[in-house]
Structures are given as structure tokens and as C-alpha cells.
Amino acid sequence: MPKPQCFQYEDRPDGTVLITHAGRQATILRGPRADQFRHEVTTADPQLVMARWTGNYKRGNERTARNHPRNRH
Template sequence: MPKPQGFRYEDRPDGTVLITHAGRRAAVLRGSRADQFRNEVATADPQLVMARWTGNYKHGNERTARNHPRNRR
């Protein structure tokens, strides 16, 4: 499975974390959720962590899409 790309996060002075994807806001984390995100992004691959936190991760149809005739090579 290809690694998600295009996610960025901004740690703001007011304690919130803004996650964007392709320049558009994907999530805003505040309080304990922001702290938990910061700890996790420091120890794992940031792109995968941001994809999971925004809900844009493993929809369950990857195998179906890969086997579709249009996607076979």
C-alpha cells in the first residue's frame, strides 16, 4: 500500500494542532487530543499518523480496487 502523502501539521501557539491535506483543513485538535497527537507523531511516521487521525486511512476497499479490471496491469 502506498504511503499517504500531502499531510502537514501546524502546532499553534494557543495549543491547538491544525492538520491540513493538500492545503485544505482536515482536522483541528485541541487539549488532550492535541497532546496525544504530538506524542504519537514524535514516535511514528508523521504521514501515517496524520492520515489515521484525520480518518483518511484504510477504507477497506483497497483490495477490491486493486483487483478491478481498470486497475490491472
């Protein structure tokens, strides 16, 4: 089963990189950060790289933390 392609990026003519998640803008990278992103996205799994650059990824403990007695109000 293929992984869903939630993240997409657009390399713009002005040198910026727009990263979207599920069709909505997640971040814009400029200058050296955009260059570093371009290098990383070609050498590793693009979906994981974009998730890391946007900070939009889950660690698997959200449900556990929500159900912890200290977090119930």
C-alpha cells in the same frame, strides 16, 4: 521513491494542532487530544499518524466495492 507528503500539521501558539491534507484543513485538535497527537507524531511515521487521526486514508477496497453488483445502480 519518496512518499508524497500530503499531510502537514501546524502546532499553534494557543495549544491547538491544525492538520491539513493537500493544503485544505482536515481537522483541528485541542487539549489532551492535541497532546496525544504530538506524542504520536514524534514516535511514528508522521504521514501515517496524521492519516489515522483525520480518518483520511484508503483501505484499498474502494474499487472492488464500487464494482460489486449490489452497489451498481
